[in-house]
Amino acid sequence: MTDQAPDINLLSIETLEEAAACLKVMAHPVRLRIVDILMQGDLAVHEIAELCDMKQHQICEHLRLMQNCGLLSSRRVGRTVHYSIESPHLPSLMHCIKANCITRL
Amino acid sequence: MTDQAPDINLLSIETLEEAAACLKVMAHPVRLRIVDILMQGDLAVHEIAELCDMKQHQICEHLRLMQNCGLLSSRRVGRTVHYSIESPHLPSLMHCIKANCITRL
DNA sequence: ACTATATATCGTACTGTTACGATGTTTCGA
């Protein structure tokens, strides 16, 4: 005989997958740094690349990934493209990550 | 000539990687469900597996992963093993995830 | 028009994650 599992409120599969997908996007050191940088002001791709000490095309891909999720937005300024925080949730999420994911969660 | 990147406070690589590793662990729908369940009370592996509608050995691996990170702890009770939240940061992180990663971040 | 700068994309190789069946270990009760 198997004991019955207790009654518990479950989040729906869709909700869980949505949250997991969001966390997956944030679960990369370079993308965390990009968000942290953009929270201090909008910047062009080559400036972000310089601050991250990485090739531009790598930064591009991380930016594209985050833009596709609605986390970031971009606007062209002459030859450069400036990225900025788009999601209003992103700063509070970032603060929470700093508060809870660092020095051994 | 390349314009200089502005002066900006950067989180260290170690900090970023630590935070990313923590997020990676949470970035899975089943593991989110397990944490959500355990926040409502400690349970045995087979009960968690039943609630998640998954095989025991899959749940075991997710539990082990989270226990190895210090997120969960376990104690044996007769034939069963009960898992519980170990990290004091986990509940607040979970609340933040629910608040900021759902319905399109 | 031509060139240099800035950004974006593509194909591919590499690496890590996840699922799954099979097998091993621990504990309880007959």
Add this chain to the structure above:
DNA sequence: TCGAAACATCGTAACAGTACGATATATAGT
């Protein structure tokens, strides 16, 4: 001590994420 239940681990196959060089597109200045 034997069998069943509960939990854990292993090997492997499938899959996703990442990095990298090469290449493409867009813009400004000459």
